[in-house]
Amino acid sequence: MPEFRLNGVRLSLPQGLATPAILGKLADGTYEADEARAADRCVREGFRVLELGAGVGYVTALCAQRTDPANVLAVEANPDLLPVIEANLARNGLSGVSLVHGAATGPVEEGATARFVVSEGFTGSSLDGKGRAVEVPLVSVHDLIRAHKPHVVLMDVEGAEADMFGRPWKCPLRFCVMEIHPKKYPPRTIKRIVDFMSAMDMTYDPVTSRGKILGFRKVWGAADAPEGEGEGAD
Template structure:
């Protein structure tokens, strides 16, 4: 199987996961450029990272290779991608926890089955709770966990979140523990202006505020306002 090396990360070109568009961006080192530029501005070796919506494992592997934080925990709702992330980590010698799960805030109803329906699409980045009207999809049962429980388990100082619109409600009621930074990709086309406003409001209630330190375009950094002002 072909291996693409992009920004120091080795990615196996499995056609079931890596579509030509993604492969092209990886070869040209355009894949996840805002994150590759923004994350080193605030993530350090002392941090513990929780990545929600870990995709193909590129960001977690990039962080391990270039920053080497204390720990990395990945959560991915798509079971195919969760398995693929483990392969990418193994190929690159990365030690990280990978969980196939959907995370919910404390005030969300937990289904008795312990799972929720999740639509897996091609391309994979459009997979979500909502049934995409213009893409073929496969419905799977994704395990459900509370975000607060995951935070207690891995004790992150940094949360990275890219969940295709799920960010609108994820942060409603959460015990953030020792989290200092939250780095969110905002999907306005899915959640609209009201969803963006709600997400900002929820994080403000938990003492997180917008920081320009690594915010750019749809990537927004929130910092706990109890931190020293010199870090803003």
């Protein structure tokens, strides 16, 4: 069972779970580097974090270390990854994280499920791919937000983000960082996401944004910003 250490987080994956390309990134430290950077930027002590698409639990662990495991709610659709996430969190003394099995999406009826395609190497698994399919629960992002009231939302859900921006999120949101998938939807959908964030008094965050990683931060004044984040701060 391959073992790795990234930013102080110990990770182990079952044989055959990851492709050679993913194993190479884990070995050289570039695996989910932008997402890890965003977590380091956004997550503060006491912040509640909602992570949609937990992968192998690497960013989940970073978030739990920076705040508290009890403040982190992680959602993962791929059933193969659930024991991997749990084991990696336990390996780092972070077993208090809440882990939910399901595919996050927009509003859904209670008990709804969907066909989820598990890709080779796990990173491209999604609701609309081709390959080995399993039936998974659908989880409304609005229900998750209502229950957890996150300060930070981190999202990598392979295109499902397109359906999550129909109505305002009622939570004390400070940061939102997502990987967008422009091959799966038109530019107008990206505009809708940006407009939605703007309507919630969120603005583009150049520090967490890079490539397909799009970050937003709350527009705050000097009186209510976290330390070092007031208007005009570098």
